[in-house]
Amino acid sequence: MKHQPIGIFDSGLGGLTVAKAIQKELPSETLIYFGDTARIPYGTKSPDTIIRYSLQIARFLIKKEKIKCLVVACNTASAWALNDLRREFQIPILGVIEPGAQAAIDATRNNRIGVIGTEGTVESGAYVEAIRRLRPKAKVLMKACPLFVPLVEEGKLSGSVTESVALEYLKPLLKEKIDTLVLGCTHYPLLKKTLSRLAGSKIRIVDSATETAKSLHRNLEMQGIELSGRGGSKYFVSDLSRKFKEQAQRFLGRPIHRVEKVFIEKY
Ligand code: DGL
Numbered sequence: 001m002k003h004q005p006i007g008i009f010d011s012g013l014g015g016l017t018v019a020k021a022i023q024k025e026l027p028s029e030t031l032i033y034f035g036d037t038a039r040i041p042y043g044t045k046s047p048d049t050i051i052r053y054s055l056q057i058a059r060f061l062i063k064k065e066k067i068k069c070l071v072v073a074c075n076t077a078s079a080w081a082l083n084d085l086r087r088e089f090q091i092p093i094l095g096v097i098e099p100g101a102q103a104a105i106d107a108t109r110n111n112r113i114g115v116i117g118t119e120g121t122v123e124s125g126a127y128v129e130a131i132r133r134l135r136p137k138a139k140v141l142m143k144a145c146p147l148f149v150p151l152v153e154e155g156k157l158s159g160s161v162t163e164s165v166a167l168e169y170l171k172p173l174l175k176e177k178i179d180t181l182v183l184g185c186t187h188y189p190l191l192k193k194t195l196s197r198l199a200g201s202k203i204r205i206v207d208s209a210t211e212t213a214k215s216l217h218r219n220l221e222m223q224g225i226e227l228s229g230r231g232g233s234k235y236f237v238s239d240l241s242r243k244f245k246e247q248a249q250r251f252l253g254r255p256i257h258r259v260e261k262v263f264i265e266k267y
Helices: 016-025 047-064 075-088 097-107 119-124 126-134 148-153 160-175 188-199 208-223 244-252
Strands: 006-010 030-035 069-072 112-117 139-144 180-184 204-207 232-237
Touching (some): 006 016, 006 047, 016 030, 047 119, 075 119, 075 126, 097 126, 097 180, 097 204, 097 208, 112 160, 119 126, 119 139, 148 160, 160 188, 188 204, 204 208
């Protein structure tokens, strides 16, 4: 089992931010990434659809690519599909919400935590539950930011349009005196500079990517399936659009030369 790859999936290419953190934390492992580029966004879809999509992707990664564990890099899929995935498959399955909640608890001083994410993630209440489980007295303020995903997909990471949208979203959270802001979506780490400038230096901004990679490391160690190999990665998508190269580079910080398209509906 040790020699099998780690699977990771997202609704699109945003999850490459998590893949990047995993590659840094576990350079000896082989990573198989699947981006559901044909069906993004998940953030506006109903829980039933998100669960169905997630199960199809997990079947592909587990049955076809023989992964030893699965990381759900998508916050929306982590919020809605984790229980169903764990019911259907026996391998270790990790989401990004618990690690994100842990990072928030480690960062906050006044126990007032803001979480931004897609409409689906906010609606699920998953972050509130995960943070309160760790610290019952924490006050968690959620805000859906539906315009952030298209802005990031378009490469609008700063500038007047992005800033005025961000300010509109952040205002109610800042009014509540949060001292920590969780980026509860794969795309938001790319807006970190803009968000931290608008939020001010007193607010700590946390994303779940690094914490997820650490938690995966601990998990592999515990199960005795950590590999000390040469590392590597393989990329799959459900649609290969003209923008793939540019977007992959944006999220991963380096180009992806080889990618394969998969007809995911058949799984
Ligand atoms: N990957 C999604 C998430 O982290 C954002 C993009 C989408 O809506 O599918 O919630």
